[in-house]
Structures are given as C-alpha cells and as structure tokens.
Amino acid sequence: MHAQMRELTPIKGIRYYYPPDDAVLIFKDDKEQIPYGGMPVPLLEADFEALDGEPSYDAVGRGIYQALRSNPDCILGDQYAALLRDAYPHYLAELASHAIMIDSKDVEVPYLDRKITCLKILALLEPDNSALPLEIGRSFLDRGMRLSALHFATVSIYRAEHFLRRAHILAPDDRKILRYLGEANYLLGKYDEAKGFLLEALAGNEESDAESLHMRIEKIEKGTLPQIPPVDYLEAIGVAFANHQAGNHEEAIAILQDVLMDPVFREEFPIPEIHCIMGKGFTALEMPKYAEEEFRQALELDPSHEEARELLDQVATA
Structure with a gap:
C-alpha cells in the first residue's frame, strides 16, 4: 500500500485516504452501494482533516471530482471516472454541460482548457468513442493558434496531433479527423504526413473545403512551403x-x-x-x-x- 502511495499523482489541495479492503459507498438512502476498498481515494484537504472513520459519500465525490478536474491524466484516473459515473452521475452531467456550454462560445484560453479537461474525463469512460479524442485534438489545435497562448504553440499542437492520432486509430476513415490531422502535421512541418492525411480526407470529398485541401496539397507537392515549420x-x-x-x-x-x-x-x-x-x-x-x-x-x-x-x-x- 505504501509503495502505491509513492506512485500517486500529487494534486494540490488533495490528500489520499486508504479505505479498508471491504469498504463500500452507500447512497440513495441506503438502497445502493458500491465497493471501493483497496483503492486510494482523493479527498479535499478539509475533508481529510475532518475524518473520523471512513469518509462520507459526499466527501468521496467531492475529492474525486476535484482530482479529475485538476488532472484528468492522474494515476487511477480511469477508476476514479468510473466511480464518478456509477455513484455520482450528477457530476458527469455537470461536466458534459460545461463542455457543451464552452463549445458554444468564442472563449478565452482558460475556458478552452476547462473544455479540454471535461472532455478528457469523459474520454476515460468512453475509450472507444472517436468523437472525444477528435474534439480534444481540435481544442488543442485551437489553443495552439490563440494569440494569447502562442508561447505554448508547440506543446499545444503536438498534443493536438497526439489526440487526433488516437481518434484516427478508432475511426481511420473519418474525413474530419483526417483533415485536422493533416492541419496539425502541416503546422509541425511534417509535410509528407500532412499530404497523406489531406489526400485521404479529399477522397470523394465534395464539401466546401475541398478546394482549400487541393490548394494545400498542391503547395506541398510544389515545395511552396514556409522556410521553417509554421509552429516555430x-x-x-x-x-x-x-x-x-x-x-x-x-x-x-x-x-x-x-x-x-x-x-x-x-x-x-x-x-x-x-x-x-x-x-x-x-x-x-x-x-x-x-x-x-x-x-x-x-x-x-x-x-x-x-x-x-x-x-x-x-x-x-x-
């Protein structure tokens, strides 16, 4: 147990509680219960300090929700997300509504970061849903082009490529994924890869962006390219x-x-x-x-x- 403690992701404002192996969460007026023993549980510092025995149902929910919002990539994040889904569906509904609300606005970078966090948590629960890594990748691509965050452009666009590739594995024929992958690779100066993705996106494409795809491919083929990668x-x-x-x-x-x-x-x-x-x-x-x-x-x-x-x-x- 102590070895596992050393491996846990440090999260500001969070302390970990180790429940007994037979611990269960009881909720819905004692009508339902979920075992959660043997898994280190993140708690808000105030809830941890107030412990007198096992934490309450509400304390566990608050801690898990805060831990995932602070770092959806944390160790055991998929288990925390599953517990949130099974025992605290209202928190998931809140995450989904936040993502939808933010997506409907032309928001500043901090709000875009919140959207990415919400989508990452939802993706923990639907690892086979290509729409989630696609939207995360698009959001990182958007972030990488924001004037107020250009000093993080390289990091943002590489993260965009990472999630778009994950989406591509799940849905290799999705033209939208292919188009954004082509754009991300172009920005990173990976022109041959960009051309390949754009050609796939163009196949049978009669949409309004077909002409712009043709122009981008033609420029790559002719070598009409920036002197250094655009991201630089x-x-x-x-x-x-x-x-x-x-x-x-x-x-x-x-x-x-x-x-x-x-x-x-x-x-x-x-x-x-x-x-x-x-x-x-x-x-x-x-x-x-x-x-x-x-x-x-x-x-x-x-x-x-x-x-x-x-x-x-x-x-x-x-």
Missing part, C-alpha cells in the same frame, strides 16, 4: 508579444520583421495583430511614420480591427 513562427510571434509586453520594443519588432520575411508564412497566416504590435512598438520608439505604416497594414488584413484604426488616428493626428 507561431512560437516566435509569442516571444515577440511577450517582449512587447515587457517594454522590449526593439527586440519585439526585430522578431516580427524576421517572421514577415517569409512570404509563404505571411500569405498563409495573415495576422493583423503582428502589425498592430509593431505599430505600438514604433510609437513607443517615437517613430510615427513607421507606426502609421504598420497600423495601415493591420487594417488591410482586417478592416474591422478597431484597435489598429484608433491607434492610426492617434498617430496621424499627433
């Missing part, structure tokens, strides 16, 4: 944004100028915020003409970019 450029943009926030404007501008020197990346990933950040940097460096040019570039890419328009007006009237 995304990470660099994240570093530049961090430098800008820290007041290192010259460094931020230099990094972004290097990124924009690659015409293929610049064409495939038109990001108006790059020019907006450069414009802000030039403004801080008291170079208004260069700032004005960058704000105009941002508006060419996105005419509705309100911040760029406001800053352009400020520079032009200064």
